[in-house]
Amino acid sequence: MRKVHKFTCIGCPSSCEIKLFENDGQKIEVVGAGCKIGKEYAIKEFTAPERILTSTVRVENGVLPVLPVKSEKPIPKKLIRESVQALAKVKVRAPIKQGSIVYENMLNTGVNVIASRNLEARDLER
Amino acid sequence: MNVDTLVIGGGPAGLAAALSANKNGVKNVLLIERGSELGGILPQCIHDGFGTVIFKERLTGPEYAERYIQEIKKTGINVKLETMVLEIDRNKRVIAVNPTDGLLDIQAKTLILAMGCRERTRQQILIPGDRPAGIFTAGVAQRYINIEGIMLGKKIVILGSGDVGLIMARRFILEGAEVEGVYEIMPVPGGLTRNLVQCLQDYEIPLHLSHTIVNIKGKNRVEGVAVAQVDSDMRPIGGTERFVPCDTVIVSVGLIPENELSEMVPLKLDSMTGGPIVDETMETSTAGIYAAGNVVHVHDLVDDVSTEGEIAGKAAARFGELKERENPIKVEAGENVRYVVPQIIRKKSFEQNVKLSFRVKEVQRNTSVKVFAGGENIYSMKERVVRPPEMLSVSLPSSVLEKTQVVKVVVEKDNEKSS
16 A cells, blocks of 8 residues: 655754655655755654654762763664663763763663763762 | 953853854953853753754754863863853943952953843743742753753643743653643744654644643642633634643743843844844944854854854954945845844955845745845745744855845745746
8 A cells, every 4th residue: 555654854954844655564755855864864764763862860979960861873762761761760970971881782772871971070089 | 351352151152252263363262151161051951953064963962062162171262150241341341250250350352242042931921820839931941850950840831832842841751741732822833843843743742833821820839721722813712711730831932132231332232133233244233342142143053053153253353354344234134034144244344255044934835035135136045945943044255245235135935836
């Protein structure tokens, strides 16, 4: 059966409205994408939608009580909520360097969650 | 103290402006910031999507800020945090105060204003009802959750579909709250389409267009809101009222450039943007005082804020260089254009290209953006769809613009069939 799927690209503010034509579960054509990012986005949304995960984790001894974190790469959209729940149990100790790994291999995706910023310690370590 | 260039505000515009002034040869640059760290609003914007234009990457807010902060550290730029400006005048003398230096008396050769913007509040839109705890602007909620680590409520109603409100809708869901819906008084969404997709659609949060909150109920804490549909004049329609129980109301109803200091100078302001009138180098109505970023007009992309900061910093470094001060070219907003920045273009400018940034008044499909110099159409570009929340821009060589006294930007419906 032939179906049309509509996607709004989130790659940039142009927000291209893209149509993906499907025939029996197979992609047959992508129209409306202003660039390569849009075409790839539509195909990805059709096959296996992904998002970058961003959240915060608790911090001990930091100048701030929470640390913003993100997944190094996009992860399956359907795993975002469960991932955030996993991060709710994490506590890290300041000082923290931007890019350092906060959570390894999130839900077996092979993707690490890393610190989005540097965070200094509240007082000097004894 | 004496400085060459003083930058007021350490957000994305100020960071880029200070760096650019330094790179373009200003020796003594001082950057002052009211908050306790650099980055402005960026540290609390933990979601990704920043930097797609400048860095060709989807960075989070803290990462984007960090790129500039690290650059600043490599230079001799002097940074003063927790520093608040009390007074400013047209001779570029600034009185500021902070806990370490006490009172600071700063004489600058050039000034760059980068104070950003602030949120409109419940009081500014006059929602009737009780005044219980549990009503926050979206940016305040963002700060509580992402910086202070404090959750604000369990059942949330969001008023206004501005970008920060949409982003907070998703954030509340991920932090375990329930978001009953987003209510937008206008018939069209206020935020970027990509945020409607990845914040609302992804989490199945309903968006109620042409709806508003008509009453807030609650003794100590918010207990619920009355919502109603509005007509084309934005008046509530009788009989459409519905009570929604909730414990938290998030208000995301727009941003206002923060220009108390600009008024103190005083600088000429544009009533449409709420910010100072600037020329193609971001110079304001007072020579040697520049402005950049959300203090000039509210942007939707931080990349554009940084770019404006860069232009202002470079211009401060070239202060005094020849450009014709008399008889600037006027830039006008024509059909379906709300405003254009810059508002004036100076002749014989050292800027070889002028970027005109503008917003449309209404959503329009199959249109053309056209620029007229005098009566002559000097630029035309087809756009499939234009929307008020999405800023548009056109870059044109100043040599082309200089031919006339008036440049006009219009967005008009194509007569021919769309291709």
